[in-house]
Amino acid sequence: MSDIGSTSSIRRSSSSRPARKPAKSQLLQAILFCVAMLIIGLVLHKQTNGTSWYFVTGLVFGYILQRSRFCFTASMRDPYLTKSTTVTRAVLIAFAITTIGFTAIKYGYFIKGLPIPGMSYVVPISVATIVGGLLFGTGMVIAGGCASGTLMRVGEGFLMNLIALFFFIIGSLWGAHDFGWWKLNFISKGVTVFLPDVFGWFGAVVIQLIVIFLLFIAAEKWQEAKTGNSGSH
Amino acid sequence: MKEVLLDCFGEACPIPLVKAEKKLKELDIGDLLIVQIDHSCAMKNVPEWARKEGYNVEVEEVSDGEWEVVIEKTK
Amino acid sequence: MEKLSARMLKISDHETYKRWLKTAWPYLTGAVLLSLFQIVTLATTGNPWGVSGTLAQWGAWIYQALGGSVEKWYYFSSEGAQNVLKNGILNHPDSWRNFGIIAGALMAALLASQFKIKKIKSYKQIIAAVLGGLLMGYGARLAYGCNIGALFSGIASLSLSGWVFGLFMFFGAMIGSKLLVKFFM
Numbered sequence: 001m002s003d004i005g006s007t008s009s010i011r012r013s014s015s016s017r018p019a020r021k022p023a024k025s026q027l028l029q030a031i032l033f034c035v036a037m038l039i040i041g042l043v044l045h046k047q048t049n050g051t052s053w054y055f056v057t058g059l060v061f062g063y064i065l066q067r068s069r070f071c072f073t074a075s076m077r078d079p080y081l082t083k084s085t086t087v088t089r090a091v092l093i094a095f096a097i098t099t100i101g102f103t104a105i106k107y108g109y110f111i112k113g114l115p116i117p118g119m120s121y122v123v124p125i126s127v128a129t130i131v132g133g134l135l136f137g138t139g140m141v142i143a144g145g146c147a148s149g150t151l152m153r154v155g156e157g158f159l160m161n162l163i164a165l166f167f168f169i170i171g172s173l174w175g176a177h178d179f180g181w182w183k184l185n186f187i188s189k190g191v192t193v194f195l196p197d198v199f200g201w202f203g204a205v206v207i208q209l210i211v212i213f214l215l216f217i218a219a220e221k222w223q224e225a226k227t228g229n230s231g232s233h
Numbered sequence: 234m235k236e237v238l239l240d241c242f243g244e245a246c247p248i249p250l251v252k253a254e255k256k257l258k259e260l261d262i263g264d265l266l267i268v269q270i271d272h273s274c275a276m277k278n279v280p281e282w283a284r285k286e287g288y289n290v291e292v293e294e295v296s297d298g299e300w301e302v303v304i305e306k307t308k
Numbered sequence: 309m310e311k312l313s314a315r316m317l318k319i320s321d322h323e324t325y326k327r328w329l330k331t332a333w334p335y336l337t338g339a340v341l342l343s344l345f346q347i348v349t350l351a352t353t354g355n356p357w358g359v360s361g362t363l364a365q366w367g368a369w370i371y372q373a374l375g376g377s378v379e380k381w382y383y384f385s386s387e388g389a390q391n392v393l394k395n396g397i398l399n400h401p402d403s404w405r406n407f408g409i410i411a412g413a414l415m416a417a418l419l420a421s422q423f424k425i426k427k428i429k430s431y432k433q434i435i436a437a438v439l440g441g442l443l444m445g446y447g448a449r450l451a452y453g454c455n456i457g458a459l460f461s462g463i464a465s466l467s468l469s470g471w472v473f474g475l476f477m478f479f480g481a482m483i484g485s486k487l488l489v490k491f492f493m
Contacts, residue, residue: 010265010291010305025316026297030418037411044404053352054401058408059415060345061357066416068338069274072455074246076481081247081489082254082282090335094343098464101347102356106465117354121457122467128450133473135447136454137480141488143440144245147359147454150441151406155413156273157298157425160245163437164444165363171445172360173367179449180382193468204466227285243429245436247485248493271424273417277332298417298424 065152073140073149083226085219092219096212103205110201119194126190128182143168235264242271242299249275250282253304257288260306268302276300330420346464353401356461359409360454362402363445369397383449436492440484447480 037059044052064070075091078084106116123129140146143164145153150168153161195204239256241249253268260266270276276292279302283290289305319325349357368378372393378384384393397403417423428434448454451473453462459477462470 010289010303025319026418026421026423027316027319028312029423030415030421033411033415033418037415047399049399049401050353051399051401051404054405055408057345057349057353057357058405058410059412060408061342061405062409062412062414063416064333064338064341064345064412065409066273066413067420068333068335068341069277070335070338070342071246071274072459073481074274074278076478077247077485078278080482081485082250082278084278084282084285086281087335090339093336094339094346094460095463097340097343098346098460099466101343102350102464103466105347105351118350118356118461118465120355120358121453121462121465121470123452123458123462123469125469125472129469129472130476132447132449132451132458133476134480134483135443136451136473137447137477137482138484138487139440139443139445139447139480140455140477141247141440141481141484142436142492143444144436146456147363147444147448148409148456150444151359151409152413155410155415156417157414157423158245158272159425159427160433160437163428163434164441167438167441168360168445169363169367169370169441171442171447172364172449173371173445174442175446175449176364176367176378176383177381178446182450183382195466195468208463208466243426243433245433247488251489251493271426273332273422294422296424298422 061148062152062155065148066156071145071149073144073146076137077141079219079222083223085223088219089216092212092216096209099205099208099212103201107201122192122194124187124190124192127186129190139171235260237264237266239266239268241275242269244270244272244275246272246274247278250279253279253302254282257283257304257306262306262308264306266304266306268304270300270302271298273298276302330422346460356457356465357405358402358453358457358461359406360445360448360457362400362406364449365392365400365403366397367445368393432492436488 041052041055044055070090071087072091074087076088079088102118106118109116140149143150143161145161145164147168150161150165154165195208198204199207237256237260239252241252249268249270249272253266257266268279270279280290280292283302283304288307291303293301293303295301346357368384371378378393384390392400414423444454448458451458455477458473459470462473
């Protein structure tokens, strides 16, 4: 991505050049906003339940997502719609790194005989998982952003994603309302598979990393086959 | 040598790219497609796609949160 | 005031500013940093990162504010859930994390002088946002989470459920793409 000064290599008629809007900087508002967030963080710090830390991690996640234009929606939509897998591969790398980090932490507790933390997303696989995945995948592409993407774009000023957020909330409430029915009829009949239970800790990590690696290669090959090159990250 | 302006302000993520792809097919070699974008993801994935296709691309920030992606159809 | 904004403009032209605060990061950088802070989150809070569970919580609070009650719902029946409801949104750490994500993105855009309000362009966008939001919200509850919780955290937690969810998310994205091109462009 090159910056254009007066030495553009593409010749372009001056009539198509837009009237340059007067250059201004938002740095002043940015600094004021940072100060405001700092104050909020300090006020939250007075609460004893760690709210200020959650707020800080939220700020960090939001900042990283916006700066890198990271988008889980794109990782799943692009291979099909634009034949690109650069974001897909980045997501796979994130899976790999987090797998190692998470497992390291959990294993540390395990070998000490302590209860394993962070098992909140080790959940039963059932028809609900399948339906949930389909609904969520469809919805995120239509809405122009997944859960994190929606929050990020609200912060960037997209009013469309603000509407999406509002209806995400309503949909969630509706889902929570129906959850009892799904639990009774499907989720309770599901099976929870924690991979270390099946392959052992070491085996589970190795197998998962191999799967991620194979998917990575497949993604690379897909883009090459469809567009003739694999691009960069 | 035509210059075509494609206004994609306010469009959600994949739409600027899909529209740019379609428009570029209609252009002749040597034409310029100027895509106006205000979506942070699109200002990344449109140039990326165009470069992969082998076109000349330049991105210019024309205002706060507004970019013009200039694509020269070179082949 | 004029001098201050002139100085701000000068900083904005500086190479270091451009590199660190303005130019977009590569996806790989995002992947590494997000992973880092996911791990930090697990280590410091005892749980992985999640986004959509909180949104259901917000729905409950809004519903209660409008006179409704979720107390008899199975979803909110646990003691932990009842406590969260009682303590309110300002005391809810996860809610502040979601606020933080919005604020962090806003901050990033402002620091790069790239913030802009993007208004609705057509009624199609409204329908897309409504439909997409509802689908995501409902789907996330069925799967115990969204792309962050069920997918990202689930897979990182070595749970097969994450992979199953991901597979069907992928199929869903294909359906969504078809619908997008057909009806919402």
